[in-house]
Amino acid sequence: MRLITHNMLQCHVKGCNKDNFPLKLEEIEIEELEAEFNADFIKSMLNRLDWKALAQTTFSLGIAQLPEEMPEELNDEMLQQLHHILLEVDITSGRMVCQGCNHVYPIRDGIPNMLLTESEV
Amino acid sequence: MLPTPDLSHLTSKDYRNVYEPAEDTFLLLDSLEEDQEYIKQLKPKICLEIGSGSGCVITFLEQIVGKNSVYLTTDINPEAAKITQRTGKQNKVKIDAINTDLVNGLLPRLENSVDIICFNPPYVVTETEDINSSLIAASWAGGINGREVTDRILPFIPKLLSPGGSFYLLLIQDNKPQEIVDIMESQYNLKYQLVKKRRAGREQQYVLKFSKI
Incomplete structure (x- = not known):
């Protein structure tokens, strides 16, 4: 599961409607992928992403310290970093825990x- | 003509757990191919196949749309999710497979965000209790009128689709496709178009397209 996918998943336990996104990644194993860099693709995906969730997740994993809000102008360095975060970090196993209801979603x-x-x- | 995805990595053992592409799958592929100019001009960013099984349809869609999109798939069957990933690898397509029932876990996060949705549902008329009686039954057993699974997904389609986005749905005559057209038009305000129909043995198959205006 790439982090771009993690950014699109949320808890759907009945009645859980608080703190149900993003799901917290725990005990994960990461494999690095290699993806071709495409600045246009990254730019066009930005409005489909939840930036705050991405910043929170990458910070808690210790893989990046993104600004809290999406910067208005993204330089090439930032685009490269986003490319790596979104498309090249592959979570092969672990779990996602809802911060609202503690439900655990496994990754295998x-x-x-x-x-x-x-x-x- | 676009090539059919390479499925040579799948064996009869795999097809004990996932639906083997058949006439209905190919009608859906042909429909996407016929609609490819429309699909390309949408410049999709997120494509989704619900119940991806072998992964044949989403892989084919990538050949039309290209690298500038995310390809999400869901399947309730964990084996199908794995096989979908393998089919992506075999065809050098990056697929993000999710093991879930229909689109559970994607909403409301992906509201108004998905440009193309494909669904070849379990459409065979069966008893209700047959629907999830086994992993493989989940791929074809559709319950009453072969509609029970399809009917559950319909309310989520207008939520997921991005403005201008489209949903491709395969049905057979037994599913009463006109009823579905009425629901999608009158309740959800989606625009309907028949993309293709074909007879396969006793089955009259259709691919319907519903677009968010």
């Missing part, structure tokens, strides 16, 4: 498991 073989049991739906 690089795939997040968002399934709930019937009582949680």
Whole structure:
């Protein structure tokens, strides 16, 4: 699971509607991927991202210290950094924990498991 | 003509757990190909296949859209999610597979954000209890009118679609496609177009397109 995907997932336990995004990554294993840099792609994805969640996640993982708000102008260095964060950090295993209800979503073989049991739906 | 994705890495063992591409899959591929000019001019940023199974459809879509998009897939079957990832690798397409039921976990975060959604649902008319009776049954058993799974996804489509985005849905005659058209038009204000229809044995198959205006 790349961090761009992590930025799109949120807790969906019934009645959990507070602090349900972003999911906190715990006990994770990371593999570095290599992706071709494309500045236009990164720029065009910005309005589909949740910047605050991305900044929070990358800070807690210790992989980047992004500004709290999305800068108005993104220089090449920042675009390269975003490229790496979003597309080249692959989480192969671990778990995502909801900060609202503590539900745990496991990650195995690089795939997040968002399934709930019937009582949680 | 665009090539069909390479599925040579999949064996009969894999097809015990995931749906093997068949006429319905190919009708969906042909529909995307026929619509490719429209799809390209949308410049999609996020594409999503619900119930990706082998991953054949999303991989084909990448051939149309190209590298400048994220390709998300969901499947309730963990084996299908893994196989979808493998199909992406085999075809050098980066797919972000998620193991979930329909689109659970994507909303409201992805509200108004998904440009193209594809769904080849479990559409075969069965008893309700057949729907999730096994991993492979989940790929084809559709319950009453073959509609029970499709009906559950419809309310989420207008939420997920970006303005101008489109949803491609495969159905058969038994699913009463006109009823779905009525729901999507009158309740969700989506624009309808029939992309393709084809007869496969006894099945009359359709690919419908619904777009957010």
